[in-house]
Amino acid sequence: MKIDPYIDFQSVTKSFQGSNNRDDGAASLQAIEKFSIQVSRGEFVVILGPSGCGKSTILNLLAGFDRPSSGKVLCSGQQISGPSHERGVVFQEDTLFPWLTVRQNILFGPRCRNSQQLPNMDETLGLIGLQGFENSFPRELSGGMKQRVALARVLVNEPEVLLMDEPFGALDAQTREEVQDLLATVHARLKPTIVFITHDVEEAVYLADRVLVLSERPGRLIADIPIQLDRPRSQSDREAMIFTQLKAGLRRLLRNNDK
Numbered sequence: 098m099k100i101d102p103y104i105d106f107q108s109v110t111k112s113f114q115g116s117n118n119r120d121d122g123a124a125s126l127q128a129i130e131k132f133s134i135q136v137s138r139g140e141f142v143v144i145l146g147p148s149g150c151g152k153s154t155i156l157n158l159l160a161g162f163d164r165p166s167s168g169k170v171l172c173s174g175q176q177i178s179g180p181s182h183e184r185g186v187v188f189q190e191d192t193l194f195p196w197l198t199v200r201q202n203i204l205f206g207p208r209c210r211n212s213q214q215l216p217n218m219d220e221t222l223g224l225i226g227l228q229g230f231e232n233s234f235p236r237e238l239s240g241g242m243k244q245r246v247a248l249a250r251v252l253v254n255e256p257e258v259l260l261m262d263e264p265f266g267a268l269d270a271q272t273r274e275e276v277q278d279l280l281a282t283v284h285a286r287l288k289p290t291i292v293f294i295t296h297d298v299e300e301a302v303y304l305a306d307r308v309l310v311l312s313e314r315p316g317r318l319i320a321d322i323p324i325q326l327d328r329p330r331s332q333s334d335r336e337a338m339i340f341t342q343l344k345a346g347l348r349r350l351l352r353n354n355d356k
C-alpha cells in the first residue's frame with residue numbers, strides 16, 4: 098500500500114547535551130536514532146515503547162517544541178519549524194488554567210489568535226459531553242472531565258493533527274474507557290491525524306489504526322502493527338479473540354524488547 102506521508106520522520110536523530118543525564122557521565126544522550134515513520138492524513142497512530150525510549154521526544158518534535166539533531170520532520174510536506182495551532186497537544190497532566198471557567202479555558206486559544214469566529218459553545222460542550230458545565234472552574238471537575246476540556250480546548254482550533262502524550266494515563270479504568278470512546282467519536286467525526294502515546298497495550302489496540310512499537314533508548318521502530326478491527330469499536334470488542342491476540346502480540350514485542 099502506498100502511504101501519502103502527511104507526517105514524515107526522515108532518519109531523525111535527537112541528542113540532548115548535558116553531563117548529568119548519563120550514568121556513565123557521557124556528555125550527550127541519544128533519545129532517538131535514525132527514526133523514520135510515515136503517517137497518512139486522518140490516521141490514528143499509537144506509539145508504544147519502554148519508559149525513556151523517546152516517545153515524548155518524538156511528540157515534542159512533531160509539536161515543534163524541539164528540533165531534530167539530524168534528519169527531518171515534515172508535516173504536509175513542510176519541515177516543522179515551531180508550534181502551530183494546527184497541531185494541538187494534549188498532555189497527561191492537568192494543563193487547564195485554574196482561574197478560568199470551562200468556557201474561558203476553551204475560548205482561550207481562539208481569543209489569543211483574535212479568531213474572527215468563536216466556536217459554538219453548545220456544539221463544543223455537546224461533542225465532549227460537558228453540557229451544563231460551561232461556567233464551572235477546573236477545581237469543580239473530575240479528572241476525566243478536565244481531560245475532556247483539555248481536548249475541547251485543542252479541538253476549537255480545528256487542528257489537522259492531534260498529539261496526545263499519555264492523555265488518559267492518570268484516569269481510573271472506567272473513566273478511561275469513556276474518554277477513549279469520546280476520542281474515537283471525535284476522530285470519526287472530525288478526522289484529525291492522531292499521534293497518541295500510551296504505556297497501555299489495551300488502550301493502543303482499542304484506539305489505533307496502527308501501533309508503532311519502539312526499541313529501548315535510543316528509540317528505533319521495531320514493529321508497525323496494523324489494527325484491522327472494524328470501526329466504530331465498542332467496549333465489548335475487547336473480549337473478542339482477535340483483540341486478545343493483538344494484545345498478546347504487542348506484549349511479546351515489548352517483553353522481547355526488554356531483553
Ligand SMILES: Nc1ncnc2c1ncn2[C@@H]1O[C@H](COP(=O)(O)OP(=O)(O)OP(=O)(O)O)[C@@H](O)[C@H]1O
Nearest residue numbers: 113115118126128147148149150151152153154155
Ligand atoms: N530536555 C531534555 N534534556 C536532556 N535529556 C532529555 C530531555 N528530554 C528527554 N531527555 C532524555 O531522553 C530520553 C527519552 O525521553 P522521553 O521523555 O522522550 O522518553 P519517553 O519514552 O517518553 O519516556 P516515558 O515513557 O518514561 O515518559 C530519556 O533518557 C530522557 O532522560
